[in-house]
Amino acid sequence: MEEGYRDRTAFIKGAKDIAKEVKRQAGKKVGRGADKMSDEYTKRSYARFEEEDDDEDYPVQAQDGTYYRSNSRANDEEGHSDSTEGHDEDDEIYEGEYQGIPRGETAAKSDAEAQAAGQFRDLAQLEAERRKDQEELAQQYETILQECGHGRFQWSLYFVLGLALMADGVEIFVVGFVLPSAERDMCLSEPNKGMLGDQNDRGSRQTGSLIVYLGMMVGAFVWGGLADRIGRRQTLLISLSINSVFAFFSSFVQGYSSFLFCRLLSGVGIGGSIPIVFSYYSEFLAQEKRGEHLSWLCMFWMFGGIYAAAMAWAIIPHYGWSFQMGSAYQFHSWRVFVLVCAFPAVAAIAALNTMPESPRFYLENGKHDEGWMILKQVHDTNMRAKGYPERVFSVTTIKTVKQMDELVDMGDSAAWHQKWRMKLSNLFHQVWSNFLTIFNPEFRRTTYMMMAVWFSMSFSYYGLTVWFPDMIKYLQKEEYAARTKVFIKEKVEHVTFNFTLENQVHRNGEFFNNKFLNLKMKSMVFEDSMFEECYFEDITSSNTFFRNCTFISTLFYNTDLFKFRLVNSKLINSTFLHNKEGCLLDFSDDNNAYMIYFVSFLGTLAVLPGNIVSALLMDKIGRLRMLAGSSVISCVSCFFLSFGNSESAMIALLCLFGGISIASWNALDVLTVELYPSDKRCTAFGFLNALCKLAAVLGISIFQSFVGITKAVPILFASGALAAGSFLALKLPETRGMVLQ
Numbered sequence: 001m002e003e004g005y006r007d008r009t010a011f012i013k014g015a016k017d018i019a020k021e022v023k024r025q026a027g028k029k030v031g032r033g034a035d036k037m038s039d040e041y042t043k044r045s046y047a048r049f050e051e052e053d054d055d056e057d058y059p060v061q062a063q064d065g066t067y068y069r070s071n072s073r074a075n076d077e078e079g080h081s082d083s084t085e086g087h088d089e090d091d092e093i094y095e096g097e098y099q100g101i102p103r104g105e106t107a108a109k110s111d112a113e114a115q116a117a118g119q120f121r122d123l124a125q126l127e128a129e130r131r132k133d134q135e136e137l138a139q140q141y142e143t144i145l146q147e148c149g150h151g152r153f154q155w156s157l158y159f160v161l162g163l164a165l166m167a168d169g170v171e172i173f174v175v176g177f178v179l180p181s182a183e184r185d186m187c188l189s190e191p192n193k194g195m196l197g198d199q200n201d202r203g204s205r206q207t208g209s210l211i212v213y214l215g216m217m218v219g220a221f222v223w224g225g226l227a228d229r230i231g232r233r234q235t236l237l238i239s240l241s242i243n244s245v246f247a248f249f250s251s252f253v254q255g256y257s258s259f260l261f262c263r264l265l266s267g268v269g270i271g272g273s274i275p276i277v278f279s280y281y282s283e284f285l286a287q288e289k290r291g292e293h294l295s296w297l298c299m300f301w302m303f304g305g306i307y308a309a310a311m312a313w314a315i316i317p318h319y320g321w322s323f324q325m326g327s328a329y330q331f332h333s334w335r336v337f338v339l340v341c342a343f344p345a346v347a348a349i350a351a352l353n354t355m356p357e358s359p360r361f362y363l364e365n366g367k368h369d370e371g372w373m374i375l376k377q378v379h380d381t382n383m384r385a386k387g388y389p390e391r392v393f394s395v396t397t398i399k400t401v402k403q404m405d406e407l408v409d410m411g412d413s414a415a416w417h418q419k420w421r422m423k424l425s426n427l428f429h430q431v432w433s434n435f436l437t438i439f440n441p442e443f444r445r446t447t448y449m450m451m452a453v454w455f456s457m458s459f460s461y462y463g464l465t466v467w468f469p470d471m472i473k474y475l476q477k478e479e480y481a482a483r484t485k486v487f488i489k490e491k492v493e494h495v496t497f498n499f500t501l502e503n504q505v506h507r508n509g510e511f512f513n514n515k516f517l518n519l520k521m522k523s524m525v526f527e528d529s530m531f532e533e534c535y536f537e538d539i540t541s542s543n544t545f546f547r548n549c550t551f552i553s554t555l556f557y558n559t560d561l562f563k564f565r566l567v568n569s570k571l572i573n574s575t576f577l578h579n580k581e582g583c584l585l586d587f588s589d590d591n592n593a594y595m596i597y598f599v600s601f602l603g604t605l606a607v608l609p610g611n612i613v614s615a616l617l618m619d620k621i622g623r624l625r626m627l628a629g630s631s632v633i634s635c636v637s638c639f640f641l642s643f644g645n646s647e648s649a650m651i652a653l654l655c656l657f658g659g660i661s662i663a664s665w666n667a668l669d670v671l672t673v674e675l676y677p678s679d680k681r682c683t684a685f686g687f688l689n690a691l692c693k694l695a696a697v698l699g700i701s702i703f704q705s706f707v708g709i710t711k712a713v714p715i716l717f718a719s720g721a722l723a724a725g726s727f728l729a730l731k732l733p734e735t736r737g738m739v740l741q
Contacts, residue, residue, distance in 0.1 A: 126402065133401040134677055134741070137363055140399050142739040144375055145286040147394065150293075151382035154284055158293070160355055161277045162300035163348035164240060168216075168273040169304020170341045171243070173600060175212050175263050177312040181334035182259055209466065210697050211260050212267040217693035219271020224686015225431035227272070228679055232280040233357045235272060235682075240349050243269030247342040251335045270345070271693075274669075275685035282673045282681075283360040284378065287739055288619065294673065295615035295666040302611060302662075304344065305604030311340050313597035360740075364678050366403045401679075431683070438676065438684045446675055449732055450688055456725035457631070457668060458692040460718040461661055463699025464638070467714055468654040469599055470707045475647050476595070480523075540580075541565065599651055606655035610662035622736040623671045624729055630664035631726035638719040641711055664725075674735035 219239060227235040243266050250262035278294060285293055315337040359378075362371035372395070379393045438447050486505045496515040502522040509529040516534070521541040532552040539559035547567045554574040562579070610630075618626060637657050644650040676684040703714045 129402050133399060134364070134679075137399040137401060138739045138741055141360060141363070142287055144395055144398070145284070148375060148379040149382045149386070150286060150289050152385035153378045153381040154289075154293070156381075157281060157284060157355055158297060160348065160351040161281050162297060162303075163344050163351060164236060164273050165277050165297065165300040166304035166307065167240065167243065167345035167348055168270050169301040169604075170308045170344055171212060171216070171267060171270045171304075172209075173305055173308035173312070174247075174338060174341050176209055177308065177316065177597070177600075178334045178338060181316060181332065182256065209700060211264050213693045213697050213700075215264040215267025215269075216271035217690045217697075219268040220275055220686045220689040220693065221271075222268075222686075223272025224275040224682045224684075224689070225435055226427075227276045227279065227682035227686070228434055229427060229430050231357050231361055232276050232283075232682065233352065233355065236276045236280065237349060237352055239269050239272035239276070240345050240352070241269070242266075244342055244345045244349065245269075247338065247345065251338040251342075252331075271689075272686070275682050275689050278669050278673050279681045279685055280358055282740060283358045283678065287737065290674070290740070291618035291623065291670050291736065292615050294670045295611065295618050298614075298662070298666045298669065299608070299611045302604055302607050306601060307344070308341060309597050309601035309604060311337055313601065315340065316597075360678050363398055364401050366400045368398060368400045371400075372398055434680060434683050435687065438680055438687070443676065443680070443684075446732070447684065449728055450672065450675065450684075451691055452728050453627075453668065453725050453732070454688045454692050455695045456721040456728070457664060458695035459699040460634075460638075460721040460725075461665070461699075462696035463703035464657060464714065464718050465603070465654075466700045467703040467707065468603065468650060468657075469596065470704055471644070471711075472599055472647055472650050473596065474708050475645075475650065484523075536561065595647075599654070602651060603654045603658050606659045607662040608659075610659045611666065614663035614666040618667065618670060619736060622734050623667045623674075624732060624734050627664050627667035627671065627729045628726040630660060630662075630667065631722045631729065634661040634664065635719045635722035635726065638715050638722070641715050644711070671732065671735060674738060674740065675733070677741040 223235050223239045226238075246262045246266040246269065250259055250266060253259050253262055278297070281297055282290055282294060316334050318333050356374045356377065357370070359371040359374040362368075362374070375395065375398075376393045379391075380389075383389060383391045437443070480503065484503050484505060487507070487509060489508045490506065491510045491512075492514055493512045494514070496517060498517045498519055500520045500522065501524050502520075504523075505525045505527070506529055507527045509526065511529065511531045511534055513533045514531075514535075516536045516539060518538040519540075521539060521544040524541070524544040526546045526549055528548045529546075530550045530552070531554050534551075534554045535557075536555070536559050537557045539556075539561060541560055544561075545565050545567055546561075546569050549566070549569040550572065551569065551574045552572045554571075556574070556576045556579070558578045558580060559576075560580040614626060614630075634657060637653070637660055640653055640656070644653050672685050672688060673681060699717075702717065706713050
């Protein structure tokens with residue numbers, strides 16, 4: 001009897017299933033069904049509901065051996081039948097059936113809120129799973145790096161990324177070195193320099209430096225964000241390519257504004273170097289090697305500064321290192337220098353093409369096979385170099401991080417420009433969303449603290465390092481001005497001048513029937529003087545002016561005494577013949593061009609001891625002690641600036657400050673890399689480096705405004721910023737001994 005009852009029950013259930021299927025197909029044919037896209041949570045919930053509903057169709061065996069249906073199912077059948085549900089198995093509405101009591105807007109709103117809450121719970125759950133996967137990956141990745149060892153592969157990558165970092169160091173100095181020469185070569189007269197905000201070379205160099213820092217600020221933010229989305233290697237290649245292209249263009253452009261624009265875009269390109277290089281290299285380093293070898297990598301920034309200063313010293317003052325193209329275009333030595341300074345970036349691009357992407361980036365983005373192959377390459381390269389080619393990479397499976405679905409399907413009918421627009425829009429959304437996550441509660445305190453430390457360090461360091469050379473040049477000018485010879489109401493007749501005239505002031509003088517032949521005039525000023533029946537031939541001048549002078553029956557032949565040198569002067573029956581064309585390059589008004597480059601060379605070289613000490617002690621005393629200790633010592637050294645009353649004293653103080661402060665920079669770079677997880681590392685580093693460049697702009701502008709006025713304000717600003725930075729640094733978490741998140 002029990003078997004017969006089971007057969008009858010199975011038959012009834014099968015008939016119901018067939019009826020439901022017929023209804024569903026009929027609903028599709030008449031087109032009244034509506035396919036609903038549901039999220040994963042809704043699908044799982046509805047599937048469980050259907051399973052429970054189907055289970056109730058089976059009778060339940062009681063203790064006495066009989067079968068019965070549950071009360072809920074019996075009651076349910078009393079109130080409705082399958083023919084009046086209004087929904088089939090797939091939750092599709094079909095025609096001609098009872099749809100239930102119409103619900104009001106409140107009920108519909110409640111359903112929408114419930115669906116949104118379900119989606120939010122799914123996103124939160126997915127993010128929690130991602131964080132768990134990242135933690136597991138971090139531990140396993142550290143173990144794998146231990147197995148791969150540290151050897152030939154890491155050292156090869158070290159030199160490749162070092163070239164990229166060297167290109168960043170070069171970029172800082174290029175514009176400041178070439179602007180004085182570029183201005184004269186492009187005939188930027190003294191009145192036209194007013195657009196730079198200052199009437200001297202210091203103002204123009206400041207403007208050029210600020211333009212470069214502005215470009216680097218934009219580049220650091222943009223490339224840092226992209227590196228977390230499209231890869232470290234690919235982003236670094238793009239940024240270095242942009243830097244190389246516009247650095248090359250800047251050596252050929254004719255207009256002064258075009259030159260600065262090219263250097264701006266060149267700065268945008270190189271801005272991605274620092275945040276990407278440190279993040280990229282750190283993902284190939286095991287925990288016990290990370291602090292030391294990231295500090296060794298910082299030495300290449302120093303090499304970039306040394307390279308720029310040495311090339312400027314060797315190339316720019318050599319006027320013979322030039323060639324002419326046509327009648328108007330001349331490729332002078334400063335253009336050769338700009339071209340030579342692009343070599344590190346070009347070399348980095350060529351070398352980077354031989355290196356793989358970061359395996360950590362692949363694993364974070366769910367690309368297991370690509371990440372595994374690169375780690376195997378690291379292992380095999382190191383083992384062969386150490387003489388153990390037989391050792392096999394034992395890792396077979398690596399944890400990957402669960403991915404968020406962010407794909408946008410445009411379909412095959414969309415135009416190519418629409419697809420690209422959507423891809424770029426989606427990429428921008430991903431980069432921006434990732435940037436906002438560094439301000440989530442989990443990272444908010446760390447981010448704000450790091451912002452304060454980066455800003456204070458940059459404000460003081462860049463402000464002082466630019467203020468030092470300007471102070472040295474100011475002292476040079478003061479010393480030069482003290483040796484100026486002044487002649488008042490002199491009368492000179494029938495004299496031939498064929499020797500260099502330098503650093504003289506003539507007031508109310510009278511020059512009658514004199515000849516000025518084949519000579520140079522350097523820093524010469526004639527005020528309220530008269531020249532009658534005089535003859536000027538083959539004159540080369542720099543920083544020479546005739547103010548309120550009168551020229552009577554005077555001939556100028558093959559000279560560069562242009563109109564802007566004759567200030568409020570009168571020309572009576574006087575003639576200019578065969579004037580020199582273009583603007584001659586001459587460094588005499590820079591007093592000592594070699595001195596400027598030599599000071600920059602020494603200041604950059606002085607950081608070598610600090611680099612070595614920080615590299616050796618970084619993993620022994622920790623990042624925070626290195627950062628805070630170096631900042632405190634730098635703060636104390638600032639007060640010695642009050643004793644810098646000579647060139648030699650200022651040079652010594654510049655070297656002292658640079659050698660001490662570099663240790664804090666190395667510690668800050670290592671700390672930034674280790675405080676953020678891999679999917680946010682480049683984004684956070686890029687943002688903080690962009691803030692660094694903003695602080696540099698403010699520091700340079702403020703500190704340079706006090707050159708020649710007072711030293712007290714720069715000393716107080718620098719020492720205060722360094723003290724604040726060292727105090728805040730101690731509030732950050734120590735990352736020594738931690739696995740890379």
